[in-house]
Amino acid sequence: MTTGNREDYLISILRLTEGENNTKTTELAAFMKVSPASVTEMLKVLSNEGLVEYERYHGVKLTEEGLAYARIIRKKHHVLENFLMNVLNQDSETAHKEAHILEHALSEESAIKICQMLGTQIDSDCQVCSAPCRAMSSDGMHITASLSDLNPGDRGIVSHLKSSDSDVVKKLILMGFVPGRELTLESNSQEDRMTVVRIDGSVLVLDTGFASSVYIDTIE
Numbered sequence: 001m002t003t004g005n006r007e008d009y010l011i012s013i014l015r016l017t018e019g020e021n022n023t024k025t026t027e028l029a030a031f032m033k034v035s036p037a038s039v040t041e042m043l044k045v046l047s048n049e050g051l052v053e054y055e056r057y058h059g060v061k062l063t064e065e066g067l068a069y070a071r072i073i074r075k076k077h078h079v080l081e082n083f084l085m086n087v088l089n090q091d092s093e094t095a096h097k098e099a100h101i102l103e104h105a106l107s108e109e110s111a112i113k114i115c116q117m118l119g120t121q122i123d124s125d126c127q128v129c130s131a132p133c134r135a136m137s138s139d140g141m142h143i144t145a146s147l148s149d150l151n152p153g154d155r156g157i158v159s160h161l162k163s164s165d166s167d168v169v170k171k172l173i174l175m176g177f178v179p180g181r182e183l184t185l186e187s188n189s190q191e192d193r194m195t196v197v198r199i200d201g202s203v204l205v206l207d208t209g210f211a212s213s214v215y216i217d218t219i220e
Helices: 003-017 025-032 036-048 064-086 092-102 108-118 124-128 166-175
Strands: 052-055 059-062 155-161 182-189 194-199 202-207 214-219
Touching: 003 025, 003 036, 003 059, 003 064, 025 036, 025 059, 036 052, 059 064, 064 092, 064 108, 064 124, 064 166, 108 155, 155 166, 166 202
Parallel strands: none
Antiparallel strands: 052 059, 155 182, 155 214, 182 194, 194 202
């Protein structure tokens, strides 16, 4: 059995149950469009690995380990869909199909970097992230200050980008506003709608509307 095939089963069980209930093998077979015999064979493998609780005639449920694993896969899928649609301009159907293929090969580290760069929407799967961003905290959601809200002289590190306009995100990435880069705010004029920043020795000028899409972890 390939890793991708095993992961497909885990994420399918997650989608059917959200980790809270059992699902019948017949339901899983219909959902995945495979034979019940194939489902039974795979569930025995996953059960031996401690990823599911499976009992014949009683269905299957993800273990805590299996649930965490499945959520990581699903988050990768969401991140890849976001990248394919909002950066590469793929249509939603194509993005979904390609994300389904790529999610098995993408490392969690790379997924986290893409997620932070694009500001992928926070969801319940973020709780298993191995390197949670500042936008996600243990007591709920916490959004860092946007670049447009900083004062001249403030320093910080780009946390993530967030905009409903994919063209804005793409332009900011091309300008160098990617997670982890340090910058200093030179000036911020709401009247002129101009924000000036220094990043890696270069001075950049951008509209305050664009600046509001850049979220910063400030440095004291």
